[in-house]
Amino acid sequence: MKHGYVPRQVQTKPTMAKKKKYYTVWEGNTPGVYDSWDACKAQIQGYPNAKYKSFKSKEAAEAAYRESFADHIAQGSPSAPKKKAAPSGDWRKEVVWESISVDAACSGNPGVMEYQGVHTADGTQIFHKKFSLGTNNIGEFLAIVHALALFKQQGKDTPIYTDSKIAMGWVRKKKANTKLVHNRKTELLHTLIARAEAWLRSNTYPNKILKWDTENWGEIPADFGRK
Numbered sequence: 001m002k003h004g005y006v007p008r009q010v011q012t013k014p015t016m017a018k019k020k021k022y023y024t025v026w027e028g029n030t031p032g033v034y035d036s037w038d039a040c041k042a043q044i045q046g047y048p049n050a051k052y053k054s055f056k057s058k059e060a061a062e063a064a065y066r067e068s069f070a071d072h073i074a075q076g077s078p079s080a081p082k083k084k085a086a087p088s089g090d091w092r093k094e095v096v097w098e099s100i101s102v103d104a105a106c107s108g109n110p111g112v113m114e115y116q117g118v119h120t121a122d123g124t125q126i127f128h129k130k131f132s133l134g135t136n137n138i139g140e141f142l143a144i145v146h147a148l149a150l151f152k153q154q155g156k157d158t159p160i161y162t163d164s165k166i167a168m169g170w171v172r173k174k175k176a177n178t179k180l181v182h183n184r185k186t187e188l189l190h191t192l193i194a195r196a197e198a199w200l201r202s203n204t205y206p207n208k209i210l211k212w213d214t215e216n217w218g219e220i221p222a223d224f225g226r227k
Helices: 037-044 058-065 134-156 165-173 185-204
Strands: 022-027 032-034 049-054 100-108 111-119 126-135 161-162 209-211
Touching: 022 037, 032 037, 032 058, 037 049, 049 058, 100 134, 111 134, 126 134, 126 185, 134 161, 134 165, 134 185, 165 209, 185 209
Parallel strands: 100 161, 161 209
Antiparallel strands: 022 032, 022 049, 100 111, 111 126
């Protein structure tokens, strides 16, 4: 038997299985208890000011459903909504429901980015784009211009909701003030940004770009539900 260096066996920690969560939906398309995020998302997407929360067990989720949403959101906790005065009158009357809502989501900054546009009233998806590397602000900007160009082509003056003041400013200035590095991975995205800026400089549009009042109305209908 030859003597020499014998590599020490590396002991790896056992992979921990991801714990299952259950979701209680107090206010949504169909309130109830759901055993996956996808099932829960289907109930809250497109539903203004939906109320929901995750739990570690089905028993806890079912018990919470028999109680109120307020009983399970502790004021001061990181996930708790800030206490605020209720909007005057019926806030639903303030929303222009015959409109499109746009939003973006990004896993990292920069990271995998996607944006979408949905019908504000029922959450029906109108368009969706995904990129391997981008930022949330770029996604918000491109989503607005995508909607504007689409409605220009269709001859519609449909209003557009966004929850991004930054993107609204970029559209107003016709310039995306991004510092995203320009390389092989982002080449397509930078091309689209340049096209969007050029479109804004050469086109006019009747569509109103409206700010979604997240504080009083809840998440915008186009939200990806990853908060």
